[in-house]
Amino acid sequence: MITADTSVREQIVSTADRLFYKQGYNLTGINQIIEEAGVAKASLYYHFPSKEDLCVAYLKRRYERWLAMLTKFLEGITDPKERIIKCFECRSEYLLDNDFSGCSYIRIIAEMPQRSAKINKQAILNKEKQRQFFIDEVKKLRRIPGNSVNDFANAIFLLFDGATVQCQVYRELSPIDNALKALKILF
Amino acid sequence: MITADTSVREQIVSTADRLFYKQGYNLTGINQIIEEAGVAKASLYYHFPSKEDLCVAYLKRRYERWLAMLTKFLEGITDPKERIIKCFECRSEYLLDNDFSGCSYIRIIAEMPQRSAKINKQAILNKEKQRQFFIDEVKKLRRIPGNSVNDFANAIFLLFDGATVQCQVYRELSPIDNALKALKILF
DNA sequence: AAATAATCAGACAAACTTGTCTGACTATTT
DNA sequence: AAATAGTCAGACAAGTTTGTCTGATTATTT
Structure with a gap:
């Protein structure tokens, strides 16, 4: 059983949130997000069709x-x-x-x-x-x-x-x- | 004799001005600037050490x-x-x-x-x-x-x-x- | 138990990024 | 006339970008 705030989706959004806001949207790459979120690229694109x-x-x-x-x-x-x-x-x-x-x-x-x-x-x-x-x-x-x-x-x-x-x-x-x-x- | 507003330098700045303001700084590449300004890349870097x-x-x-x-x-x-x-x-x-x-x-x-x-x-x-x-x-x-x-x-x-x-x-x-x-x- | 949903690692594509460098040419200044 | 400043076209480096795809594995649901 996985709680909502440790789910992969939540990990992705919270990491993106932090990076987009701190570094800016254009200067934050998908690769950095998945690396810092500790998830696979396919998982990100499973939840979000695009950046x-x-x-x-x-x-x-x-x-x-x-x-x-x-x-x-x-x-x-x-x-x-x-x-x-x-x-x-x-x-x-x-x-x-x-x-x-x-x-x-x-x-x-x-x-x-x-x-x-x-x-x-x-x-x-x-x-x-x-x-x-x-x-x-x-x-x-x-x-x-x-x-x-x-x-x-x-x-x-x-x-x-x-x-x-x-x-x-x-x-x-x-x-x-x-x-x-x-x-x-x-x- | 070349007038100030048709000089290469002026061409570069005015093109960069237009593109930076319209498209944003991060989304405007050096290559687009030199292409639209009609100048060589070496000319841009002659006048400006960096973006x-x-x-x-x-x-x-x-x-x-x-x-x-x-x-x-x-x-x-x-x-x-x-x-x-x-x-x-x-x-x-x-x-x-x-x-x-x-x-x-x-x-x-x-x-x-x-x-x-x-x-x-x-x-x-x-x-x-x-x-x-x-x-x-x-x-x-x-x-x-x-x-x-x-x-x-x-x-x-x-x-x-x-x-x-x-x-x-x-x-x-x-x-x-x-x-x-x-x-x-x-x- | 079988089907589906979710996740993994990572290769790959095709394009783009800034900046350097070569080598030649022209214009201006001394 | 010689030296310097300015400009050209474009290759190259080393890195980045988003998104797709393979193929396998684990969790969940029916």
């Missing part, structure tokens, strides 16, 4: 990891404004834990101008889930700056992505601080 | 192009608030003209987690010049939201980068509109 499909699994996994981390961060916090701020603080920790590798969805699109339909779809789906989080929180606010839920949520989402990519570029967390200061001006 | 050095030239060129475009956009406009807004509109046109390829500095760092020192330095230099533009404009404002020049300029810069990457992801200009709406709330 592209493995990439989709990687993106799904990244979102799940982010959601789990955020959920834990927000535990017990009900105030929407505080929850939004905590989301940025969660980003700080995420980037620190992950060597300032930025947002995997943005990165995968930056790396693939050919625009694989499957990968594109998953990346955008993940981004939309992030946007929805902010919309949901903004809806709970008593007073909404600008008087439009979507406009204000989108403003926060822009700060969030802006801070994420700038942290990646500068390899430091100051852009998150800048974003928090921007939030203070906005609220 | 890395060519990349630095590419980043410099991208900044110059952006600056030229922005300067033209701002011609005759003196009001700092208006100049900031125009900068976002310039970004719209830039992205539309360039197939939504995003910011070349951010992208190159997203593509190269190995962090080539030369490339990293140039990318950050370019980003700092962009930040300085916003700082200079904010300084001219009569009333500064939040009462700190740097904080407000950084907020705008975050919106700028956030909008740029989101436009790249979604392949549409709505994030720029969102950023302009965010600016309205901020001001």
